Amino acid sequence: MSDYVDTMRQQWASIYPELDTEAAGVVARITRIARMIQLRGDVVLAEHGVTRDEFELMSLLARSAGPLTPSALAASQITSAAAVTKRLKKLDDAGWVRREVNPSDGRGALIHLTQEGSSVLRPIIDAVAKFDSALLGELTANDSEQLANQLRALLTSVEGPAENA
Amino acid sequence: MSDYVDTMRQQWASIYPELDTEAAGVVARITRIARMIQLRGDVVLAEHGVTRDEFELMSLLARSAGPLTPSALAASQITSAAAVTKRLKKLDDAGWVRREVNPSDGRGALIHLTQEGSSVLRPIIDAVAKFDSALLGELTANDSEQLANQLRALLTSVEGPAENA
DNA sequence: CTGATATCAGTACAACTGACATGA
DNA sequence: CTCATGTCAGTTTTACTGATATCA
Numbered sequence: 001m002s003d004y005v006d007t008m009r010q011q012w013a014s015i016y017p018e019l020d021t022e023a024a025g026v027v028a029r030i031t032r033i034a035r036m037i038q039l040r041g042d043v044v045l046a047e048h049g050v051t052r053d054e055f056e057l058m059s060l061l062a063r064s065a066g067p068l069t070p071s072a073l074a075a076s077q078i079t080s081a082a083a084v085t086k087r088l089k090k091l092d093d094a095g096w097v098r099r100e101v102n103p104s105d106g107r108g109a110l111i112h113l114t115q116e117g118s119s120v121l122r123p124i125i126d127a128v129a130k131f132d133s134a135l136l137g138e139l140t141a142n143d144s145e146q147l148a149n150q151l152r153a154l155l156t157s158v159e160g161p162a163e164n165a
Numbered sequence: 166m167s168d169y170v171d172t173m174r175q176q177w178a179s180i181y182p183e184l185d186t187e188a189a190g191v192v193a194r195i196t197r198i199a200r201m202i203q204l205r206g207d208v209v210l211a212e213h214g215v216t217r218d219e220f221e222l223m224s225l226l227a228r229s230a231g232p233l234t235p236s237a238l239a240a241s242q243i244t245s246a247a248a249v250t251k252r253l254k255k256l257d258d259a260g261w262v263r264r265e266v267n268p269s270d271g272r273g274a275l276i277h278l279t280q281e282g283s284s285v286l287r288p289i290i291d292a293v294a295k296f297d298s299a300l301l302g303e304l305t306a307n308d309s310e311q312l313a314n315q316l317r318a319l320l321t322s323v324e325g326p327a328e329n330a
Numbered sequence: 331c332t333g334a335t336a337t338c339a340g341t342a343c344a345a346c347t348g349a350c351a352t353g354a
Numbered sequence: 355c356t357c358a359t360g361t362c363a364g365t366t367t368t369a370c371t372g373a374t375a376t377c378a
Contacts, residue, residue, distance in 0.1 A: 003320045007327040011228035019290065023297040027202055027311060028315035034199030035194055035243055038322045070360060078200055078352090083345055085361055107353045107359045125184065132188040135323065143315055144191060150312045151194035153304060155168045158201045161294035162172040218368095235336060248369055250337055272335045272377045 004027050037135065044131050047123045053077070053087055055128070058096060058113060066113035067100065096120060110132045169314070170194050202300065209296050213289045216240070217251050221263060223278060223286045230264065232277035261285060 002010075005028045005077070007020045038052070045055050060076055061068060069100030074084045089096040102108035116156060136144055167175075170193045174186045203217070210220050225241055226233060239249045253276060256262040261282030267273035278286070301309055 001321060002319075002327055003317050004324070004327045005320065006317070015228060016290070019294060020298065021294065022309060022313070023301045026293050026301055026313050027297045028314065030195055031199045031202060032324055033316065033320050034196045036320075037196060039243070040323075048254065061172065063180060071358090075290065078204070080346065081360060082347085082362080086344080098182050105359085107351095107354070109360065123366090125181075129184060129186065129189050132184065132192045136188045136191055136319070137322075139315070139318060139322075141172050143318070144167075144187060146299065147309065147315045147319075148194065149188070150315070151191065151198065151306070152166075152168050152307060153173070153308075154301070154312075155194050155198050155201075156166060157302075157304075158198055158300065159169070162169045163166055188359095236334090245370065246336060247338080247371085252366085254337090267335095270335085270378070274336065 003029070004032060020052055028082060040135070041128070041131060044127055045124070048125060048127060050120075054091060054096075055093065055121075055124060057084075059125065061097065061113045062118065062121055062125075067110035068109060069102065069108050071108075073111065093118070131162055168194075169197060175244075192262050205254045205300070206293070206296060209292055210289070213292060215289060217260075218254060220248075220286075220289060222252055222256065223282055224290065226262065226276060227283065227286055227290075232275035234267065234275060236273075238276065256282070 005025045008028060009025050012019055012021050021068055041125060045052055049060075056077060057073060060073060070081060070084045070088065071090075074081045088099070092099060092136045094117075096108065096114055097111050098114055102110050119149070139147065166211055171191045173193060176191050177184055178187050207217055215223075221242060222238060225238060228245075233252065235246060235249045238244045242249070253262060253264070258263060259282075261279055262276050263279055265275045265277065267275050304312065
């Protein structure tokens with residue numbers, strides 16, 4: 001059974017035999033799988049009335065012990081501070097998050113989920129977990145664990161060990 | 166050694182113990198790795214004066230035996246026909262691809278790389294292959310093969326076996 | 331005629347850049 | 355004063371929607 005990337009590598013091999021495509025194949029699979037996950041996952045999220053960015057931002061707040069600064073949110077989502085500001089404005093208007101002034105640093109803001117935001121988020125988390133499980137359903141538990149281990153090594157190598165937040 | 170996703174799963178476990186995050190962890194790693202790959206890879210491509218879309222479209226033409234239709238390009242890139250039209254216009258203006266009328270179907274177009282496009286592309290392919298290898302450098306050859314096998318299974322499950330083109 | 335192909339105009343969305351106000 | 359934080363306006367980029375011309 002061959003997939004899109006096997007076909008790609010065979011095509012390269014036939015016209016450019018000296019090219020090493022092993023690593024490129026792994027990279028291509030990861031990016032292509034990510035693209036499919038995104039497209040399908042966005043449908044699930046849209047059914048619940050949120051975008052992916054909103055979901056991830058709210059999830060981050062939900063699983064954190066306390067409120068987070070916009071800087072922390074930006075770092076975690078690997079995006080700019082300005083982008084976070086825009087997302088926060090939308091979520092604030094919806095009443096799902098609130099800004100507070102950081103008592104220990106007047107410049108800074110602290111963002112926390114509201115009760116309503118938490119209520120909205122809860123069923124979405126379950127729906128996404130279900131979606132993710134279904135997506136990986138074909139893999140056995142053992143394969144899933146091996147895959148997780150290898151992806152952990154790769155992620156650590158790509159962005160370094162976790163800085164908590 | 167724990168990564169971003171391990172931290173995420175620990176956080177979920179502490180506030181929402183009944184949630185199964187194994188599959189979500191794999192999905193999160195894939196999407197996060199893909200994001201990092203994209204960000205870093207875009208830098209490499211920008212140094213060579215092309216965008217990712219342009220590179221992928223030209224690569225697809227380069228490794229195909231003959232010219233391709235816009236429909237085939239759209240399917241391969243998992244995007245709309247209109248988006249392909251815009252990319253083709255830009256590449257055509259640059260002189261890197263050309264449109265021909267499909268002799269066997271007057272509606273259709275056939276796109277092929279020009280000599281210049283091929284010359285521009287060649288060093289970029291090598292640069293990207295080098296980048297990909299460096300990215301996976303930490304993994305041993307054996308790990309890389311196992312990872313490839315598991316991602317193949319996952320990609321096939323997510324989008325089905327390869328339709329050639 | 332129906333359905334598919336490719337293109338284009340208009341629209342909408344999302345992120346970035348640079349500037350700015352605030353406070354450590 | 356210098357540096358960091360968060361916000362905003364303006365710009366740019368990108369893709370989507372719907373309409374259109376063409377042809378199997």
